[in-house]
Amino acid sequence: MASLTVENYAKTIYQITASQDGRPATTGQIAATLGVSPGTVTSMLKTLDGARLATHRRYEGVALTRAGRMLALRVIRRHRLIELFLLRTLDMTWDEVHDEAEHMEHAVSDLLVERIDAFLGRPEVDPHGDPIPAADAHSLFDGDEAALRSLAECRPGQSFRLARVIDQSPEFLRYLTDCGLALGTEGAVDGNPNGAGLIQIRVESRELLLSIDAARKLVVVPG
16 A cells, blocks of 8 residues: 555646646656655655656656556545535535545545445536546546636636636635635626736626636636
8 A cells, every 4th residue: 555655746746747738747846846855856756666656757757657647546536535525514615625635535445435435426526626536546537628718718708607726725715705706606708807917707796807817727618
């Protein structure tokens, strides 16, 4: 069974490479994400390489092997199911569940994860709209990814439904809550007022102004 540290590294490498179209992760990126020194990362990469979970090529970066990718997906599956379980059963808010799931994802058994999955009705996405990996840890449900785009890319007059939140920091999630923006929220883009780096949207009868930076962090299904 992989250690907590090995699981964290595998998950981090997977998430970095996934965010950049499969390009290998750099030592600096891993160090910054985990809050450790580059030397610590280099040492751990030797362990991952020896366990055949990752390959590290100097000047090219780090990529997971098939076994490493499966390990990462198992950890991500645990994390996202725990988040949804906490939200639905303990009435925790979407800005509270991430940190709790970070601690619990290494402690729950595969049996318990399977029971949670069944109890929740085999959900496809977590509280932030991220896809939950399949039970075989071979794949992610990603819905119709071709239809998704950031809110910042939507044209004036276009309707949308909020499907995923990229920035899952508690501060940003609380900001969205204050704005009345939750997963599934439907609205329309009214325009970019005066080219001021803002986007104006309409949700029900309310008008909201968001920064373009915030809009880029919201993934929507255009209408």
